[in-house]
Amino acid sequence: LAKTTQPISMDSYEGQEVNITCSHNNIATNDYITWYQQFPSQGPRFIIQGYKTKVTNEVASLFIPADRKSSTLSLPRVSLSDTAVYYCLVVPPGVGGSYIPTFGRGTSLIVHP
């Protein structure tokens, strides 16, 4: 499984765009990149997943360069409620659920007024 590396913490201010980069140098050809968000005192929730180029949904955008050795989660115009821990996972393809997820420590984002 590809190992991921992301910053332990980040600080931002309301209204700014936040970009969290995850490195996954040994990502395999068919692996996907998945991001989860965890608010204080709650379980994580899935926010976005992608394979290449760019994916956008109502929560975030995910940018994946051509070499796929890193990915960037982009949160536009953050608010205080975006304060959370963000986890990057690399997910291999497979049928039957044999994949064992590895969340790691994630990136703790604190948004200041």
Add this chain to the structure above:
Amino acid sequence: DVKVTQSSRYLVKRTGEKVFLECVQDMDHENMFWYRQDPGLGLRLIYFSYDVKMKEKGDIPEGYSVSREKKERFSLILESASTNQTSMYLCASRTPGLAGEDEQFFGPGTRLTVL
């Protein structure tokens, strides 16, 4: 909406007690997971289950066991609780997808304190 529920939000037990943490999901998911979360260590997988009566060890299974007799229910058992098992315990479920799809649904967590 997928719902994953855990039997307690907060639990206080004494060293040596047998502790049961229950998790129930209502979306007929095949896979279920138990994690623990500690400050500075992130989310670590204890056990997971592919399907009913199936279980696999995760990264930190020592001191824990699990039971999955029905598809919707996955129990985590601490045979003899110790203070180093004080932690937040999170349950999750998912249906395995193709091509790397991996959306896990988490419960609210149980904060266990062992005195």
